[in-house]
Amino acid sequence: MTTTTERASGAPGGPEGGRRLPDLRTLLRSSAGIAVAMAVMNVATYAFQMISARLLGPTEYGAVASLMALLMVVAVLQLGLQATGARRISAEPEHVGQIERMVLRVTYRAALGLGLLMLVLAPVVHQVLRLDSVVPAVLLAVSAVPLTIMGGQAGVLQGERRWFSLAGIYLAMGLGRVVVGTICIVVSPTESAAMLGVMIAMFAPAIVGWLALRRPGMHVRDSDRHSDQHTARRVVTETGSASLALLAFFVLSNLDIVVARNVLDDHDAGLYAAGLILTKAVLFLPQFVVVVAFPAMSTPAQRRRALLRSLFVVGLLGVGCTLGAWLLSGIAMVFVGGAEYSDVQSRLWVFAVLGTLLAMLQLLVYSVLARRGTKTTYLVWMAVVAMVALAGTVDELGTLVAVVVCIDAALFAALLGISLWRLKEPVPVEAQPTP
Known part of the structure; x- marks a missing residue:
């Protein structure tokens, strides 16, 4: 049972008619x-x-x-x-x-x-x-x-x-x-x-x-309920697969800074690292969507709708961040290093796009885990190899950002296509237990 607090009518700033507000x-x-x-x-x-x-x-x-x-x-x-x-x-x-x-x-x-x-x-x-x-x-x-x-x-x-x-x-x-x-x-x-x-x-x-x-x-x-699908051995196997898939995403989302340190000069590598501060902020901002949506994506009757709605929310947040980085780039610079990194200001919106792609990729990786997919996670490792091979040949900051965005975008399109194909036939709600 939850409680609510009520503001007195006519209080400064209070809603008219004593509208109830939820407490913490x-x-x-x-x-x-x-x-x-x-x-x-x-x-x-x-x-x-x-x-x-x-x-x-x-x-x-x-x-x-x-x-x-x-x-x-x-x-x-x-x-x-x-x-x-x-x-x-x-x-x-x-x-x-x-x-x-x-x-x-x-x-x-x-x-x-x-x-x-x-x-x-x-x-x-x-x-x-x-x-x-x-x-x-x-x-x-x-x-x-x-x-x-x-x-x-x-x-x-x-x-x-x-x-x-x-x-x-x-x-x-x-x-x-x-x-x-x-x-x-x-x-x-x-x-x-x-x-x-x-x-x-x-x-x-x-x-x-x-x-x-x-x-x-x-x-x-119910202590009497038992299933051979939930033995310790099966839990260990699934945990190993999930950890490897998440490790692949972790490597992909952090590899570009290592590449930048090796292909760019110290100044441009520092600018790239500053831009990645905004990328990580955009990546972490919608993490709550993944946490809330994952149980629904694990339920056959709900997973398709949960995935599409979650992608929409994450994409919407990403668009907002990208527009903010473009229109308010001066303010965004305060959070990525200040005037010393002003050379990257005009490209901040691209780093916001990169963060949006990574956030949506993270959601798709969890969607794959939710339906026990394994083979599609190999695509993430393929993207890691592609980044090393392609990004390692550039020597300019703008080109490096473009290559990383293109690789992540291609991976996103591939995972999205596979996910929608796998979930093209929704499971009837009646066939699943109500969570």
């Missing part, structure tokens, strides 16, 4: 709360980066930034677990009890295994990233454990459409990092202190997820 709890219980929570998480993550850069200085921050980039790669397993749990519960809610047990069992084992692997590799990370000591690498290994656990928990909550609890996980992820991380850096402005704050903060979303899963969701958990 009501908002977070709706899917709109996911948008708010993820926005807060992304802003908090950006704030932590800015605070770290200012308090640590270039040398120490460079090490922290490289460790955080490695943590993003490690997080691919977390995303794979989340996608697996959400898809299975959405597709077969009558087996939610068994799915939850299997997903969490695999999650805990995967988290422990990944943590031990990263611990063994800590000396390698220390040498490759040229850290002051092995301590930050060890802290990164420990951080991988709660991060992975959070993935399995979030997958169960997402599959059951428990948006309030899922929003709590995202809020704890963002706010915990910026608060605890900043405190640790203020006490000791070193890379070890920064990673200690990150490690401690990683336990916050895992604790929120654990508390949320102690209460049953909206689906009945």
